[in-house]
Amino acid sequence: MSHQTECETMLPCPFCGGPPCAVVMNETTSRAVRDEDWGEDGVLFISAHVFCHECGARGEAFQEPIALPPELPVLKERAAKAWNDRNARHLGLYVASVRGA
Ligand SMILES: [Zn+2]
Structure with missing residues (x-):
């Protein structure tokens, strides 16, 4: 899954x-996750969030201990869903404030 694809599945800011x-x-490490980060114990503490460029x-942001690299997209997807939900909420508020002005 590329970054491009992930961006396209989300609503705009x-x-x-x-x-x-x-x-x-x-x-x-406060860095991007690399495959080699999965060491002996096999669990990484991962955080995922969506931000506007x-x-x-x-x-x-969602933080979770992740045991396997394939679980990463799941956490990412959760962050994307939260972004989309939030987006819909905030857009409603924004439109309301514009109309009210
Ligand atoms: Zn923005």
Whole structure:
């Protein structure tokens, strides 16, 4: 799964309409997750969140111990879903505030 594909599956930023991207980080190293990060114990503490490339708005972050690399997309997907939900909520608020002004 490429970053491109993940970005396309998400709604645009509710604040600026910019392109969001899902990010997964190794919480221990605060860096992008690499296959070699999975060491002897086989569990990594991973955080995933979605952020907007244009304005830096961030979606809800999810942190979880992940035992296998194939589980990474699951966490990413959860972050993407939270972004989309939040997006819909915030867009409604935004539209309401514009109309109210
Ligand atoms: Zn934005």
